[in-house]
Amino acid sequence: MRKERVSSVSRRDFVKNMALGTAGALLLKQRHALGAAAAPGEPLRVGFIGVGGRGSHLLTQVLSIDGVEVIAICDINPGNLKRAQRMVEEKSGKPPDGIGDTPYDYRKLLARKDLDCVVIATPCYWHSTMYIDAIRAGKHFYGEKPLSITASELKAVNDVYKENPSVVVQIGFQWGADKARGDIIRKVHGGLIGELLEGRFHRYNGWDGHGGWYADRALSGDWMLEQAVHEFNLIWWVTQAHPVSCFATGRSGIIPGRNTTNYYHAILQYPEKLNNLVVHYGHGWIHVSGFPGEGLEADFIGAKGALNVMDAYVQLREAPAGGSARINGEGPRGETREHFLNFFECVRAGTPENANCGIANGTGGSIIGLMIRQSLEEKRVVTLEETLRDTRKPPVPPA
Numbered sequence: 001m002r003k004e005r006v007s008s009v010s011r012r013d014f015v016k017n018m019a020l021g022t023a024g025a026l027l028l029k030q031r032h033a034l035g036a037a038a039a040p041g042e043p044l045r046v047g048f049i050g051v052g053g054r055g056s057h058l059l060t061q062v063l064s065i066d067g068v069e070v071i072a073i074c075d076i077n078p079g080n081l082k083r084a085q086r087m088v089e090e091k092s093g094k095p096p097d098g099i100g101d102t103p104y105d106y107r108k109l110l111a112r113k114d115l116d117c118v119v120i121a122t123p124c125y126w127h128s129t130m131y132i133d134a135i136r137a138g139k140h141f142y143g144e145k146p147l148s149i150t151a152s153e154l155k156a157v158n159d160v161y162k163e164n165p166s167v168v169v170q171i172g173f174q175w176g177a178d179k180a181r182g183d184i185i186r187k188v189h190g191g192l193i194g195e196l197l198e199g200r201f202h203r204y205n206g207w208d209g210h211g212g213w214y215a216d217r218a219l220s221g222d223w224m225l226e227q228a229v230h231e232f233n234l235i236w237w238v239t240q241a242h243p244v245s246c247f248a249t250g251r252s253g254i255i256p257g258r259n260t261t262n263y264y265h266a267i268l269q270y271p272e273k274l275n276n277l278v279v280h281y282g283h284g285w286i287h288v289s290g291f292p293g294e295g296l297e298a299d300f301i302g303a304k305g306a307l308n309v310m311d312a313y314v315q316l317r318e319a320p321a322g323g324s325a326r327i328n329g330e331g332p333r334g335e336t337r338e339h340f341l342n343f344f345e346c347v348r349a350g351t352p353e354n355a356n357c358g359i360a361n362g363t364g365g366s367i368i369g370l371m372i373r374q375s376l377e378e379k380r381v382v383t384l385e386e387t388l389r390d391t392r393k394p395p396v397p398p399a
């Protein structure tokens, strides 16, 4: 009995600490402990871990940025490794070092003192293990979403990060790099649309044809963690709160050759300060190409107006005297390249708190995905506390 009480208190602390983000005092103490990144005027030295589909796209983006050198790459697939080395050589004239004989070779790269930071774009089941290792090694990293596909590892990443808050972490939520979106969300936080009432979210994709680890829910975390976590980061960004409960229903087994969920609908409810907010999210891979409705919608309806998160504007119920009912977010639009520019700026300046999407975003996004997945598995309403109790680990091979 006592044991249960203690563990539920520590879960509460975990949620509270996640909401607080980085631990300020420790951050100040550690700010310079990692040693300076490249001196001003010197290029930043970057390593890559995982250069498959996404990793090569990220490599192209990084190679387009001045003042950055890719000097080492790790991938266990020799073909992907060679292709990425060639991409770097074509750009800089010098092939980067290549490793990847074993699944844990990436640790050699994390241990290198001549690397200022790394980019990690491996399959989802590797993320939390690699991110924990990177944080422990004091290596700044841009890591693909999701932060974790299990609750226990989400807690583990947060715990390790609390001890090492000077590591710059940029989770691959590239929509967080859009300044116009950031501006309109700040205005919504300031009360522009009044009390939040309804979140209307969906992403309807065409018939799912994925293979490999994407089609295996133990490896991908399932679609709510592999893909929808982008939207869940937006929901977290706007609400700045974790849901208290979730109900989801959906189906798998319709599309052959995969055990992932083919489509589902979820309802999220929020704690007291967002008492009247209900967020509904529909997600699937069964849409008929050419039929209307395909794609993404991410909106909030409030007491005084509505927010279109993707297009970064608010429509007010009543236009202010002499003004327009439509208010656009101000600032340049941004995506993956801008997300990297922000990351490299933070690495140079040693300012993890200025990263667009750090551990708090990664945590907020994963929590919603984990709650939805558990509700689908157990066919019932689940609470945040119940989701955080899950002790499963991602299926990485033994070290």
Ligand SMILES: NC(=O)c1ccc[n+]([C@@H]2O[C@H](COP(=O)([O-])OP(=O)(O)OC[C@H]3O[C@@H](n4cnc5c(N)ncnc54)[C@H](O)[C@@H]3O)[C@@H](O)[C@H]2O)c1
Residues within 6 Å of the ligand: 049, 050, 051, 052, 053, 054, 055, 074, 075, 076, 077, 080, 100, 102, 103, 104, 106, 121, 122, 123, 124, 126, 144, 145, 146, 172, 173, 174, 212, 226
């Ligand atoms: N942000 C986005 O919009 C976006 C878009 C697509 C994919 N992603 C994410 O990017 C990540 C990678 O997806 P992908 O489509 O490139 O997958 P992929 O399978 O094409 O590539 C993964 C690469 O990682 C390598 N790898 C696997 N285990 C490794 C290990 N232990 N050490 C070193 N290398 C290892 C593989 O050999 C492969 O080259 C996933 O997490 C995915 O969710 C993000």
